[in-house]
Amino acid sequence: MKETKKFKTETKRLLDMMINSIYTHKEIFLRELISNASDAIDKRHYLSLTNTNIPTAEYQILVEADKENRTITITDNGVGMTADELKDHLGTIAKSGSKEFLEAVEKENTPDVDIIGQFGVGFYSAFMVANKVTVLTKSVNENVAHLFESEGLESYTIEDAEKDDFGTKITLYLRENTEDEDYSKYLEEYELRDLIKKYSDYVRYPIKTWVTKYDPKDDDDKDSEPKTHLELETVNSMLPIWKKNKSEVTDEELNNFYKNKFMDYQDPLTSIFVNVEGMLTYNALLFIPKKPLFDFYQDKNEKGLQLYTKGVFILDKCKDLIPDYLRFVKGLVDSADLPLNISREMLQEDKAIKKIAANVEKKILAELSRILKNDREKYESFFKDYGVNLKFGLYDNYGEKKEQLKDLIILKSYNEDKLVTFKEYLEKMPEGQKNIYYAIGDSKEVVDRLPQMELVKSKGYDVLILSDDVDEFMIQVLKDYEGKEFKSINKDDLELIDEAESKKIDELKEEKKEFLNAVKEAIPGVNDVVLSKRLVDAPCCVSTTGSISFEMERVLKQQNRDVKAERVFELNPNHEMFTKLEGLYNVDKDEFNKITNILYADALLQEGILPDNPKEFSDYITKLILK
Ligand code: ADP
Numbered sequence: 001m002k003e004t005k006k007f008k009t010e011t012k013r014l015l016d017m018m019i020n021s022i023y024t025h026k027e028i029f030l031r032e033l034i035s036n037a038s039d040a041i042d043k044r045h046y047l048s049l050t051n052t053n054i055p056t057a058e059y060q061i062l063v064e065a066d067k068e069n070r071t072i073t074i075t076d077n078g079v080g081m082t083a084d085e086l087k088d089h090l091g092t093i094a095k096s097g098s099k100e101f102l103e104a105v106e107k108e109n110t111p112d113v114d115i116i117g118q119f120g121v122g123f124y125s126a127f128m129v130a131n132k133v134t135v136l137t138k139s140v141n142e143n144v145a146h147l148f149e150s151e152g153l154e155s156y157t158i159e160d161a162e163k164d165d166f167g168t169k170i171t172l173y174l175r176e177n178t179e180d181e182d183y184s185k186y187l188e189e190y191e192l193r194d195l196i197k198k199y200s201d202y203v204r205y206p207i208k209t210w211v212t213k214y215d216p217k218d219d220d221d222k223d224s225e226p227k228t229h230l231e232l233e234t235v236n237s238m239l240p241i242w243k244k245n246k247s248e249v250t251d252e253e254l255n256n257f258y259k260n261k262f263m264d265y266q267d268p269l270t271s272i273f274v275n276v277e278g279m280l281t282y283n284a285l286l287f288i289p290k291k292p293l294f295d296f297y298q299d300k301n302e303k304g305l306q307l308y309t310k311g312v313f314i315l316d317k318c319k320d321l322i323p324d325y326l327r328f329v330k331g332l333v334d335s336a337d338l339p340l341n342i343s344r345e346m347l348q349e350d351k352a353i354k355k356i357a358a359n360v361e362k363k364i365l366a367e368l369s370r371i372l373k374n375d376r377e378k379y380e381s382f383f384k385d386y387g388v389n390l391k392f393g394l395y396d397n398y399g400e401k402k403e404q405l406k407d408l409i410i411l412k413s414y415n416e417d418k419l420v421t422f423k424e425y426l427e428k429m430p431e432g433q434k435n436i437y438y439a440i441g442d443s444k445e446v447v448d449r450l451p452q453m454e455l456v457k458s459k460g461y462d463v464l465i466l467s468d469d470v471d472e473f474m475i476q477v478l479k480d481y482e483g484k485e486f487k488s489i490n491k492d493d494l495e496l497i498d499e500a501e502s503k504k505i506d507e508l509k510e511e512k513k514e515f516l517n518a519v520k521e522a523i524p525g526v527n528d529v530v531l532s533k534r535l536v537d538a539p540c541c542v543s544t545t546g547s548i549s550f551e552m553e554r555v556l557k558q559q560n561r562d563v564k565a566e567r568v569f570e571l572n573p574n575h576e577m578f579t580k581l582e583g584l585y586n587v588d589k590d591e592f593n594k595i596t597n598i599l600y601a602d603a604l605l606q607e608g609i610l611p612d613n614p615k616e617f618s619d620y621i622t623k624l625i626l627k
Contacts, residue, residue, distance in 0.1 A: 002159040008092045011124070015152050018127040026181070029125040030063070030192070031199035031260065033074045033170055036122055037061045038203045040078025040168060044140055046314070047079065054140045057166070061207045062232075063196065065187040070174045072130075072186055076205075077167035080139035086148045086158055090123055090135065127152040129183055130172035136161055137168040193235050202241040202257060204311050206234040240311060242285035242334060246273040258287050262330045266290045269382055272331075272367050274360065280352055284360055286331035288367075292385055296328060303327035305360070307347075308334035320347055321357045325393025325401075326364055328386050333360065368408055372421075380419055383410055391470045399477035406478060411471070414444060414463040422481040430460055434495060435487040436480075438464040440472060440551040451538030451606065452489045455496050458536060463489060469555045476547070490607070491544050494534050505531050508573055515582055516571075522596040523569060525612055532570035539577035542603045543568045550607055569600055594620050 007015065041059045048054040062075040081089060126133045131151060138145035145163035150156035163169075174183045185191045189211060196207050215227040241249055241257050255267040267290065274284035284305070295301045303324065304317025311334060321333055337352050347353055372379040383390075387410070394405040410419040415428075425436060437456050441447035447465050456463055466472055475486045487494055497505075509516070509531050520529040528545065535541060544550060544565040553565040571578055577599070584592040598620050601611035611617045 002157050004155050004157050005087065005091055006155045011092055012154070014124050015127055018124050019131075019152055026128040027186075027195055028199065029129050029172075030072075030074075030186075030195045032122045032125045034061055034063070034196070034200045034203060034207060035260070037074055037076035037078060037168070038200075038205055040076050040080070041205050042078070044077070044079040044166070047140065059205045061203070061205055063192055063207060063209050065189070065192060065210075067187045070184070070187065071171050072174065072192075073169055073171045075167065075169040077165060080137045080142075080166050080168055081135075081146070082139045082142045083146050083158055085139065086135065086137065086146055090148055090150075091156060126170070126172050129174055129186060131175050132173040134171045134173075135168060136163055136171075138163040138166050140166045196235040199256065199260070201236045201253070202239065203236055204238055204240055206238060207236045208232045208234050240308075240334070242273070242283045242332060243311075245275075258330070262287065262289070262293065264289055264293055268330075269378065270367060270371060272363055274363050276359065280335070280337050280355055282333055282335035282337065282356055284331060284333045284356070284363075286329055286360065286364060288329055288364075288382065288386075290381075292328055293330070301327075305329070306332035307338075308332060309338040310334075310336050314338075315347075318347060318353070320350075320353050321360060323357070323361055323393065323401075325389045325396065326361065328389060329364060365404055365408065372408065372410075380410070383419070388468055388470060391468060391474045395470060395474045395477050402478055406481065409474070411438075412444070412465040412467065414439070414447060414465055415460075416462070417444060420464075425462060425464065426482060426484065428462060429484075433459070433461050434484070436464065436484045437461055437487050437489055437494070438466055438475060439489045440466050440549070442467050446608075449606065450489065451541045451603075452534050452543070454536035454538065455494065455534050456489055459496060461496075466551075469551075469558075472549055472551050473555075488549060489534070491549055497533050502533060505533055505573060512573075512582075515585055518585055518592075519569065519571070519581075519596055522593045523600050525567065526569050526600065527566040528568045530568060530570055531573045535570065535572040535575070537575075538572060539575040540569065540571050540599055540603050542600070542607055542609075543570055550609060567604075569603065594623075598624070 038061065041061070044054065045056060045059065048056045057077045059077060062073075064073045064075070065071070066073075133150055133152065135148040136145060137148070145161045146158055147161035148156055148158050174186060175181075177183055186195075189209065192209055193211075196209070200207060209232070210230045211233045212228050213231050215229060217224070217226065241253065254271055258268050258271065259265065268287040269290045270288050272284075272286040274282075274286070276282050286305070302317045302319065303322055303326075304315075304319040305321040307315040307318040307321065318333070322329055333356055335352065335356060338350070368379070368382070371382065390405055390408055394402050394409065407421060407423060410421055412418070413420040413425065420428075422436070439447045439450060439453065441450070444465060447453060447463065453463065466475065472488075478486065480486060512531070516529045516531070520526060523529075532541065534543075545568050546566045548556075548563055548565045550565050553563060556563045571581075581592065581595060581599075584595060598617065601617040604611055
């Protein structure tokens with residue numbers, strides 16, 4: 001029975017685009033179809049390992065051209081498709097990638113952008129060169145074959161058909177040549193061979209084409225037309241790219257492999273070959289995308305590397321191969337030392353996987369360290385997109401990874417106005433500087449406004465500017481770098497003034513005990529009031545004590561955790577405001593109360609924190625002005 005079905009809307013849109021595409025790289029259709037064929041063989045082989053009813057076969061992909069009928073066929077002996085699978089897989093776009101692709105292209109309104117094919121539009125790319133496509137297929141799970149046929153406009157048909165062996169045969173009926181486009185070239189032997197070599201060389205199954213061979217001539221027949229016959233030849237080298245040495249692989253080959261496999265439209269930032277032989281033998285090929293891939297920020301995004309054993313595909317995202325903080329890394333691992341029918345549960349416990357994962361992590365960090373050393377610009381671009389992941393990695397699990405990660409962190413330096421490592425910060429430290437100083441703020445300008453900066457600046461000390469939410473948590477876990485403690489200019493004892501001065505302030509504190517207490521009493525919500533050791537010109541500031549800073553308070557609040565930083569109101573004993581306030585305290589308690597609260601609210605504002613009662617604050621100010 002012949003059934004006619006309509007394409008789903010999305011599929012139709014994609015098809016329209018393929019058909020009307022003025023895209024110049026139409027040739028990628030062959031790569032896409034071969035890649036599907038290879039996946040189908042992978043699937044069949046994998047099933048045959050656990051299901052004895054499914055026979056293995058001499059796997060191959062056959063690419064044939066028929067000049068007379070203007071057709072190209074791609075035949076594989078993979079899993080094949082049931083009728084339902086035909087409908088689900090070829091009648092609908094299954095992959096979210098294709099949807100994203102459509103959205104991206106339609107938004108740009110440029111259907112010829114260079115991203116066709118990079119999103120795994122796969123099967124539909126056939127319509128770039130063909131006006132009719134048939135798919136004859138027999139699934140290893142069914143005993144009947146089916147024929148799918150479509151002219152790529154509105155609908156397709158599916159009917160029962162005859163086919164001896166399992167697998168799929170796709171026939172493309174090539175379009176007629178136009179002024180701009182030569183479709184006939186795909187019927188040429190050398191053209192097909194070139195395309196296979198160029199795009200599909202690493203496919204692990206033989207891709208065969210017919211090749212014209214010249215018959216040897218008899219001596220007495222020298223002048224006659226040469227006789228020819230056809231022979232089937234394997235075109236691809238079949239050695240997976242990751243089994244090769246890095247030196248044998250051209251950049252173009254590697255980049256194409258990456259883009260095709262991981263659906264990126266840009267070359268990767270870097271690629272890493274890992275080749276280990278010994279007790280445990282494996283290869284890994286890892287990539288860092290130049291920019292996070294389109295699904296990186298989606299909740300459903302899963303980390304993981306592809307897993308192969310002995311060249312057979314096992315799992316798309318083996319999460320045990322990569323730590324969370326390196327979730328942006330793409331790639332694959334192929335090991336000869338894992339059983340073929342390994343299950344997800346077994347993987348987690350598998351010692352070999354753990355060992356490989358540890359080494360993969362080490363290699364990635366070594367590569368990052370190499371880039372940091374040799375190509376600063378590239379590293380900074382990397383860090384802009386992925387730095388926060390490394391910071392989380394450092395913070396995670398109480399700093400378990402801090403030794404490996406601390407030298408890969410770069411933070412903005414106040415003095416240098418650029419990103420520096422902790423090591424670079426240390427190298428520039430003037431003599432006598434005991435600590436590493438940091439401030440929280442989105443930019444140099446914001447930090448510059450903090451009254452607490454004055455003293456640090458006056459000493460010529462550099463300050464690291466922390467602007468990511470995770471930064472301060474990371475610093476707390478680090479505690480120190482090469483023995484130099486991290487000090488927050490908003491929080492810690494900066495140890496910046498000399499001992500005599502410090503002692504003087506301590507003595508004064510005793511003396512002014514009652515007054516300081518009165519200030520504390522006057523301000524609701526303040527935890528302590530002290531004489532400041534960090535101010536030069538400013539009259540006062542607020543700092544925090546305890547382990548929670550203002551920044552952490554803000555971050556935790558976003559996570560709905562109401563944890564308050566302990567506020568300390570610091571008064572500059574050398575400022576005339578101090579004297580004035582003390583004077584007021586002695587003569588007009590009411591006025592003293594008001595002024596104290598204005599000063600406190602103002603100090604909070606400088607930290608970017610709204611006073612608890614802005615209305616009251618504003619009323620005070622109004623009254624003050626009208627006075
Ligand atoms: P993708 O391969 O990116 O998933 P395609 O549009 O190329 O997208 O193919 C859709 C689905 O159709 C595949 O995922 C696969 O399940 C099925 N398919 C395509 N070609 C074949 C084939 N030669 N043999 C078996 N199944 C196939």
